[in-house]
Amino acid sequence: MDGLRPWRLLCPLSCRFHSATILEMFLPEESGKNCRNEQQGRDLEFIPPPAARGRRRRDCLLAHKCAAGHNCSGAHHLSSFFLNSDADPFDAIASLPRRFGVADPSASGMLQFSSHRRRLVFDDIDRPESESRVTRLATQPSVRMGTWQFRVPRTARPPRHRSAPHRTAPAAAAHPPPPHTYEATYHALPLCSGPIRIHVDLHPGARTRGYTNHPALQHCTTPRHTLPANRSIELALAPASSIQPQLASELIHLWPVWHVDQISSRTPCENDMASSSLVSTALRLVTEYVRASDIAIAAAVLFVCSAIRNRLTTPPGAPMLWPVVGIIPSLFAHLDDIYEWGTAALARAGGTFPYRGTWGGGSSGVVTSVPANVEHVLKTNFANYPKGPYYRERFVELLGHGIFNADGDAWRAQRRAATAEMHSARFLEFSHGTIDALVRDKLVPLLEKVSEKGRAAPVHVRQHLRRGVRVDPGCLAEGLPDVPFARAFERATELSLARFVTPPFVWKAKRFLGVGTERELVEATRAVRAFAEATVAERRAELRKTGTLAGRCDLLSRLMSSSSSSSDSGGYSDEFLRDFCISFILAGRDTSSVGLAWFFWLLASHPDVESRVLADVLSSGDGGASMDYLHAALTESMRLYPPVPADFKEAVEDDVLPDGTFVRARQRVIYYAYAMGRDKSLWGPDCLEFRPERWLNGKKSGAFAGGAESPYKYVVFNAGPRLCVGKRFAYAQMKAVAAAVLGRFRVEVLPGQEKMKPKLNTTLYMRDGLMVRFARREQRHEPGHADVPAAGG
Ligand code: HEM
Known part of the structure; x- marks a missing residue:
């Protein structure tokens, strides 16, 4: 960056200090580097305080208020100077104290910058403190950073007459230089539809007036960029869509020496450019404004606040829910005696506590050992608490749509068939x-x-x-002996269960790529399914050959016999029977x-x-x-x-459990049979005997x-x-x-x-x-x- 960046209005701050306008500027890339005014061939030198030397470019706030309380002030001269490369830097700076009502213009050239939250607050040291709230802010010892000096080499000092603050007629108007056409890109802020490109004829030597105090451009932030070297200008606009029609005329009106040639409507190609420029703007803003230390501090503050909030909103005695990692640290800390720890935590928390896994893990809900809650979930509001997609997607490879993994009609059909057969004499x-x-x-x-x-x-x-x-x-x-089916079944179960403790993006990515444990799972489930399919095929063949399975009394044969006799369509499909078998093996194994x-x-x-x-x-x-x-x-x-020891159901809709615990849709309610069996209030003081x-x-x-x-x-x-x-x-x-x-x-x-x-x-x-x-x-x-x-x- 070879020049000063322009000022930018910080709306939130200016709202807080309503009588003051707070502008932001960028100092040169390296502190102490001279900033050259190309037009005048003169330098503006920054001399940083020792504490700030060697630091990277930093943002500054310019706080000012004129004596009349009007927020048009010398800052505009300064910004004008940066906007219009022909402006006189010395004048711009010299005018500041005058605008603040300080009689002695010799105070010019010396401005104080103090740090406020890592930004520098640009203030006028000669201004009585009472006149500026921002001054008070800036002069707090904790935020003061040092004194900076703006010094314009005296040798290059221009004639005083050029410093007139409200001069509207350019000095060079009598001999207007040929207009140069500059291309300005108006960057839209998030509310806007995108950048508008405006071609501007800028007459060198022209001066602008403080446009930021014009009502029509209230929404228009000051230019984000002046690039004196290549003469292009960028403006950042707030709701651009509403201001667009006005903009051209206002620009002409406010900057009479600017001639707005054309506001080109955006073509699809420009739309792409718009979005890419938005992205690049965002990236630039992030790289310029955000530092690693900012992120670290923000994360730390967030962490602490969130931890405090969690502590205050969870029942006393409940496990701590840490930001980002949720309950995981507590689980790890008690891995050795996790069941006892969970039981004690439930007892301390009065029977129910919320839990949350890692961010992005999608696991959250409540753990309960209160029988009324369990009854509510398992019976009273049964429809709201199916097994749910969380369980299903982790077991789908192994169990398919078997009874253990099914909800709704698929579950009901299997349940009916199983109960009818298993309860028959x-x-x-x-x-x-x-x-x-x-x-x-x-x-x-x-x-x-x-x-x-x-x-x-x-x-x-x-x-x-x-x-x-x-x-x-x-x-x-x-x-x-080692039975291959048994080995495959064990492995498939283990790997499916591992999905419950692995972040979804990890196991899903592995599944997508077909690698590691996910690949093993596919192989193991293939073996399990092959076994179940072979059993079904064998029974089918027997049924076809003998016309009956009456001699067999196992559940599968009973199911196939009953369905073939009761249904014209040949009863249950092979897939249904296969999944049914696998679910039963898992359930009873x-x-x-x-x-x-x-x-x-x-x-x-x-x-x-x-x-x-x-x-x-x-x-x-x-x-x-x-x-x-x-x-x-x-x-x-x-x-x-x-x-x-524990089981869970997933809520379809928001619900409130009988003990008043709120359960959000898609959260899980874990009912903890292990803790319930050791609850004094349920089994008396000898509950552990x-x-x-x-x-x-x-x-x-x-x-x-x-x-x-x-x-x-007793669940x-x-x-x-x-x-x-x-x-x-x-x-x-x-x-x-x-x-x-x-x-x-x-x-x-x-x-x-x-x-x-x-x-x-x-x-x-x-x-x-x-x-x-x-x-x-x-x-x-x-x-x-x-x-x-x-x-x-
Ligand atoms: C001590 C032995 C057993 C215990 C403690 C036990 C416990 C359970 C539990 C807690 C559930 C509910 C699972 C859930 O909904 O997530 C369940 C469901 C089931 N159990 Fe058992 N079980 C045992 C033995 C068996 C046996 C031997 C079989 C089969 C022959 C079996 C078949 C099933 C089936 C099919 C379901 C699913 C019911 C449904 O979802 O409608 N269980 N069992």
């Missing part, structure tokens, strides 16, 4: 038979083999039990085995409960009858260690009385219309496995596992797994044989 009978056979013929022989190896053979309890409760019987072969692992762990430290369970098992007759105490013990175990008796109907009858509890207080199996379809099945499975195992073995938990921590996952896995020994009981106790041993024997 035939299915229940079949499932009991299948479970018993699986346990008797596969799991028990496997555990016997393991126990034969004696104390030297600890086993990972969930891995064994999981295989006792899952769909793929090949898993129960000796040595727990680990939940029961995880529940059992915690159950055996709790039993190991509660021999009295173990004895009672054993007694219940042995007195149950056929091994499948009610076993109420075992049922209560499993229920109690899942109260403390719910296999699905493992006491199956709390589920029994008095000491006398001993019948399971869990039904008396509100389902919204281990969810509640309301989306209650777990497999709840009965899960209990049957778990009871069968627990009875078979406990009747034959003592499950000895290896030392060092007295305290177990859960893993952060959607299923409550034990962090390091549970290592046990299956020790054969000396006397084998088949269910139904009432010789009840002590728990240890």
Whole structure:
């Protein structure tokens, strides 16, 4: 930049100091560099105070008010000087004190700049302080930066007559020099339609008058650029569209020596130029005005204010929601005991607190453990709380449109089909038979083999039990063989869950590019789908060949039989059946085995409960009858260690929960079964104790009385219309496995596992797994044989 930039009116400031006009100027690129007035061949020298030396170009504010209180002042001369290269810099500066009513013009040439918020406030040092509010501002010790001097070399000082402040006739008018045509670009401010290009004939030697005080140009900021070297001028206009028609005439009127040739309407090409020039203007403004330190300070201030606001607006005791990173730091700080921390935070916050993930992560909502809120979400206002797109898009590869991932009609159709089949007497009978056979013929022989190896053979309890409760019987072969489908399913589940803790733009970009974990996910889901498709195809072929699947009682066969008999169109599509299968595998795969692992762990430290369970098992007759105490013990175990520790639903519309918490549309409500199971207000002061008796109907009858509890207080199996379809099945499975195992073995938990921590996952896995020994009981106790041993024997 080889010259001074022009003044610019700062509207917000000028509004605040209404009687003063505040103008902005740019100092030369480097402080102290002379600024040359090309027209007159003279220099205007800036001599910065020591503190400002060597700094980059900085913005200045010129504050002034004339003695009459009129905001037309000597500043215009200064701006005129910068606008019209023929203006006399010395005059412009010299006129300032005079305009301020200072008698002695010799004070000219000395102006004071003080810093105010990194801008320099240009003030008149000779002006009595009382006359200028800005002076007061500028003279505060904290903002003073130093004294700058404007010095025009005396040798080049022009004749005094050229300094007349209101001279309208140019001195050179008698011998008007030939007009030069300059091109001026009028930059529109955001409100305007874009830059207007105006060709201006500027007669050298012409002088302008203070145009900023003309009412027609109230919206017109002072020129943004004078480029004395190449003679083009830029003006920044506020609502240009409204001022355009006026502009030409006003320019002519105000600057009589300027002749506005033409205001060209913009062509499409110019539109492009307009936008690109807007972009470049914006970029230039950013680079000129904004510094890294500005951004850092602004960010710090924003951070602190936002943190304070968050603290004040969240319930006391709730986790801190930091700006930008939300709840994430708190989560990281408590990663080791995240469930306990969440439980304690809910207790402190009165049962509900808001949460927010990182900016751009799209995760926010509330966490609650208040049964009334849970009931509202799961039942009363069920329509407003579907699974929602947040859940769906993370699981769509694996689950497709299966029941677990579906909402609306798609969900309803699957739910109806599943409930009808799973609650039918035939299915229940079949499932009991299948479970018993699986346990008797596969799991028990496997555990016997393991126990034969004696104390030297600890086993990972969930891995064994999981295989006792899952769909793929090949898993129960000796040595727990690696089943490709199982491996693919596990991997696909893990990778889908990882999407919940990865910022969406990261995993979506990886998915788009087909790289990393997203690529792995595609491969794993392909294997899972292939398995499910093959199963469906096999059943289809059998149905086609034999005309019936009556001999088969599994859920898929029942579904296919019922649909083919009830629908002319051939029933459910292969895709529907495939997704249905995968959802069921996911739903029932680990939940029961995880529940059992915690159950055996709790039993190991509660021999009295173990004895009672054993007694219940042995007195149950056929091994499948009610076993109420075992049922209560499993229920109690899942109260403390719910296999699905937390679940969420997404709000469609804004809503208010019964406890007064506001939920915005698209926010999630997380209901925290883990915390609810440990809430004193729900379960009493002994809520942390493992006491199956709390589920029994008095000491006398001993019948399971869990039904008396509100389902919204015990949401281990969810509640309301989306209650777990497999709840009965899960209990049957778990009871069968627990009875078979406990009747034959003592499950000895290896030392060092007295305290177990859960893993952060959607299923409550034990962090390091549970290592046990299956020790054969000396006397084998088949269910139904009432010789009840002590728990240890
Ligand atoms: C201890 C074992 C189990 C527990 C704790 C459990 C828990 C749950 C929970 C909390 C939900 C709600 C999920 C949600 O809406 O996001 C659910 C849904 C479901 N569960 Fe279970 N479950 C268990 C076993 C099973 C089994 C063995 C099956 C199948 C045979 C099964 C089938 C389903 C299905 C199909 C759904 C979806 C229901 C719907 O959305 O309408 N569950 N379960």
